[in-house]
Amino acid sequence: MTVAVIGAGMIGGAIAKSLLEQGYGDRIIATRRSLEKIKYLEELGALILKDNRRAAAQSDLVILCVKPRDMRGVMKEISQEIEGKLVISTAAALPLQFYKTLVPRARFVRCMPNVAVLVRESFTAYCCDVDVTPEDRDRVKRVFDVMGKHEEVEERHMDAITGLSGSGPAYIALIIEAMMYAGLKVGLPRDLALYSSAQTVVGTGKLVLEAKKPSAEIKEMVLTPAGTTIEGIYELENGGIRTAIMRAVESATKKSKKIVANLMQNNP
Numbered sequence: 601m602t603v604a605v606i607g608a609g610m611i612g613g614a615i616a617k618s619l620l621e622q623g624y625g626d627r628i629i630a631t632r633r634s635l636e637k638i639k640y641l642e643e644l645g646a647l648i649l650k651d652n653r654r655a656a657a658q659s660d661l662v663i664l665c666v667k668p669r670d671m672r673g674v675m676k677e678i679s680q681e682i683e684g685k686l687v688i689s690t691a692a693a694l695p696l697q698f699y700k701t702l703v704p705r706a707r708f709v710r711c712m713p714n715v716a717v718l719v720r721e722s723f724t725a726y727c728c729d730v731d732v733t734p735e736d737r738d739r740v741k742r743v744f745d746v747m748g749k750h751e752e753v754e755e756r757h758m759d760a761i762t763g764l765s766g767s768g769p770a771y772i773a774l775i776i777e778a779m780m781y782a783g784l785k786v787g788l789p790r791d792l793a794l795y796s797s798a799q800t801v802v803g804t805g806k807l808v809l810e811a812k813k814p815s816a817e818i819k820e821m822v823l824t825p826a827g828t829t830i831e832g833i834y835e836l837e838n839g840g841i842r843t844a845i846m847r848a849v850e851s852a853t854k855k856s857k858k859i860v861a862n863l864m865q866n867n868p
Contacts, residue, residue, distance in 0.1 A: 602661075614715075622746040631649050668860070675702045688726075692859065693863070695758075709726055709727070709729075709740050711725065711744070714766050717747045724751075725751055725761040726740065763854075
């Protein structure tokens, strides 16, 4: 099977790289305007092209990694080449109906990975149109397996997923950065402060996902009467960290909905 990744930028390039490294399919084709920027994919065995139509025509599965504002143009460009094929889109906000209206005879999957796909640790939520077959679903799951963890959801949840896990690495990076600065403030060397902060996030995530510990239980495991942790928790609660994170996710979700509303209004 041949897979085309249309738009091998940061996310698309990472997906193509993961597919190549994991030996998915018989051939991987990657497209980008500047081929120089994806020479590393060619070195891994991909065919790199500027021509989206040629890439789509030669492929059995097409993965669209195109920005929402550019999607309509790319879809029109490759519409004939993707008829009857399975197409996965990583574009935020755009609903399945957007794709089906443009190419009714293609089968579409809408997904939301995050930048952790660069290290094959993305959480990818996805939804499928009514024409996607059980065989298609198996194929999709194998693609997402090489990217990290994944789960099929109802499409009505996709904007919230975008605001939570799609944008989530930025929130976590901000927390890691704040913890690193805190380490510097109390006298730790920069490298040690950064490493210990990042590894703490990794370890806590594994406690939730692998040890099946509820987040509240993890917190209680660390808290002791009149200890150090309760002092830190008090300051975090006083600073409104929970409310700030909740507002961030809510705002990002609203923005996702606004993006598609604006696109549909300007390009009916």
